[in-house]
Amino acid sequence: MxxxxxxxxxxxxxxxxxxxxxxxxxxxxxxxxxxxxxxxxxxxxxxxxxxxxxxxxxxxxxxxxxxxxxxxxxxxxxxxxxxxxxxxxxxxxxxxxxxxxxxxxxxxxxxxxxxxxxxxxxxxxxxxxxxxxxxxxxxxRTTASGEGPLVVGVAPDEPQEPVEFAFAEAERRGVPVRAVRGWLYPQTLPGHVVVPAVEAVEIDRAERKEVTALLAPVRERFPTVAVRIEVGLAEPEAALVDASGEASLVVVGARRHRGRFGLPLGPVTRRVLHHARCPVVVVPV
CATH class of the missing domain: 3.40.50.620 (HUPs)
Structure with a gap:
């Protein structure tokens, strides 16, 4: 050890x-x-x-x-x-x-x-x-480069460990944090998602409020780190992969499953690891 x-x-x-x-x-x-x-x-x-x-x-x-x-x-x-x-x-x-x-x-x-x-x-x-x-x-990855913002995925039940890691690393690097959350909506037909405009605004507002509350304790400990909260209609993993294009680092929690037949890592973590266009840190939770 x-x-x-x-x-x-x-x-x-x-x-x-x-x-x-x-x-x-x-x-x-x-x-x-x-x-x-x-x-x-x-x-x-x-x-x-x-x-x-x-x-x-x-x-x-x-x-x-x-x-x-x-x-x-x-x-x-x-x-x-x-x-x-x-x-x-x-x-x-x-x-x-x-x-x-x-x-x-x-x-x-x-x-x-x-x-x-x-x-x-x-x-x-x-x-x-x-x-x-x-x-x-x-x-x-071999293509890792850049001094862009640090992206952290913030799920509805996100533990504090990945968020704390992201803010501490952003403070060391002197870069802002992009806190990203994608939300989903029932499909009306296969491949078609229709969200009423008023309802989309309400969902965005509620999700942003929840992310803000989740980040509040960590923001108090890292007051010099600038933060941008991004929420929207998207698969969570797709939102993080898309954000990785301009990021210097993506941080995700390791949502590990120990079921008899399930994969050890959750789908969001696996997809980000496989497809992100910058280095990825997986924080055990």
């Missing part, structure tokens, strides 16, 4: 790993945290002779060591003042990273989706961590 404030970044040899590494280092500097660079490595089981297997394991270990050395050099060149350490984790990446991240401020990984279906863009390790990590998880 981590004893000191630290940001942990899990890296591999994929293109997205460098973006995650750079993003994690920048966050660690802003937080005055340590940065721990971790790489989980393993050798696939093959029907090889013991002598050949030993050579394969040694080659894999050397490649892993070189990977973390390069990562450490990259970070030290960009942030020579940052406290950086590295660690090799033999075995399953998701399990090892979850263990390392217990007590950490933040766990950071890249989005490495290799599935043939284009809708599944996240990667099994990232999605496993999003479903089970005990600390906030940041998933960073």
């Amino acid at each position: 981590a004893a000191d404030p630290n940001v942990i970044v899990g890296i591999d040899a994929s293109p997205g790993a460098e973006a995650a590494l750079d993003w994690a280092a920048d966050v660690a500097v802003a937080r005055h945290d340590q940065l721990r660079i971790c790489h989980a490595w393993r050798v696939a089981v093959h029907p090889l002779l013991d002598a050949d297997r030993g050579h394969l394991v040694e080659a894999a270990r050397e490649a892993a060591e070189e990977l973390v050395r390069r990562a450490e050099r990259r970070v030290r060149e960009r942030h020579p003042e940052l406290d950086v350490s590295t660690e090799l984790l033999p075995g399953e990446p998701a399990v090892n990273l979850m263990s390392m991240a217990e007590g950490a401020d933040l766990l950071v990984v890249g989005a490495r989706g290799l599935n043939r279906f284009t809708a599944l863009l996240l990667g099994s390790v990232s999605e496993t961590l999003a479903a089970h990590s005990t600390c906030p998880l940041a998933v960073v």
Whole structure:
């Protein structure tokens, strides 16, 4: 378990790993945290002779060591003042990273989706961590950039943890918060939603009032953070994905389900993780 404030970044040899590494280092500097660079490595089981297997394991270990050395050099060149350490984790990446991240401020990984279906863009390790990590998880894509506002999803029963994380991060970055909520309306016919204008105004007003009340305690603790509340007729996940286009970060709560047949993550969190156009932080609740 981590004893000191630290940001942990899990890296591999994929293109997205460098973006995650750079993003994690920048966050660690802003937080005055340590940065721990971790790489989980393993050798696939093959029907090889013991002598050949030993050579394969040694080659894999050397490649892993070189990977973390390069990562450490990259970070030290960009942030020579940052406290950086590295660690090799033999075995399953998701399990090892979850263990390392217990007590950490933040766990950071890249989005490495290799599935043939284009809708599944996240990667099994990232999605496993999003479903089970005990600390906030940041998933960073290779296209992550920008100094835009910080977007936080505010559901009707939103816990305080994601909102507090969003405001604290916005204060560190010096950017405003966009608190986003989408509301739905019964369909009159499949694919057709007709909302009377007067009723839409009333719903907007009620939703905005509720979001304002939910944010009030956090706004008192972060009075310097500018806030814009956005509500409207939209699927909540679609509203957040759309807002991500101009955002520097999206924060969502991890609504985890432990039913026998259900997926661990709720549909809003999963869709935002798969389709957001900026880094996403999933805060366990």
